[in-house]
Amino acid sequence: MQRIPEPELMNDPAQAQAYAEADFSEPHDAFVATYREHFPETRGQVLDLGCGPADVTxxxxxxxxxxxxxxxxxxxxxxxxxxxxxxxxxxSDRIELQIAHLPHTPLPHEAYAAIISNSLLHHLNDPMTLWNTVAEHAHHGTQVFVMDLLRPDSPEAARALVDTHAANEPDVLRHDFYHSLRAAYREDEVEAQLRAAGLGVLRVEIISDRHFIVYGRVA
Ligand SMILES: C[S@@+](CC[C@H](N)C(=O)[O-])C[C@H]1O[C@@H](n2cnc3c(N)ncnc32)[C@H](O)[C@@H]1O
Structure with missing residues (x-):
């Protein structure tokens, strides 16, 4: 199935509210648990790209x-x-949320212990926006962990995933999920993006019927 992009930003109030109220505990807890399997220790400043309503954060x-x-x-x-x-x-004392439109807004240059991101990549018109930001802000040893949706083989397969994982969600969320699946990238596409950004050291791994992770330490 060919990728069909979706709007980058989620600025519509009803869409943002529905997204913030949705129960993402399963994938978001899986994000943190899988992160810890790969990186048992993290101390210091962490950068979360495309944090949305900060549930993963x-x-x-x-x-x-x-x-x-x-x-x-x-x-x-x-x-x-x-x-x-x-x-x-x-x-609020340990989490700061800032408005920034990648790649147009410069981000603070800190010695980030980790750079994390969940479900931003499939929103981007140019996927290199994410990887170039990671490459620019990762220092020696920065732990990188990105999770996103995997594009299914067909619209029917996308619909089946919506029925499996969002059967009881409001229509606005089911609609978003379907279009996000169609806008998502495939494993080989992500590997090519990483090589193009000079991030070939990072590994891509499929972890569920609809998610992949990218992880590793930037040398
Ligand atoms: C599907 S949400 C994911 C939010 C959060 N990471 C989570 O997992 O719940 C994607 C977020 O990326 C943001 N986004 C999309 N394009 C962006 C860009 N170019 N710069 C910054 N944020 C962007 C959207 O506004 C939206 O809040």
Missing amino acids: LRFARAHPDCTVLGIDAAEQMLQLGRHACHRAGL
């Missing part, structure tokens, strides 16, 4: 009490929901 911060996290996203609607969630969780 919060789960990551809870699991890593010695980390502070800078989450960036281009959608102010998402960040507002994320700031409320961080406040409610009592983690």
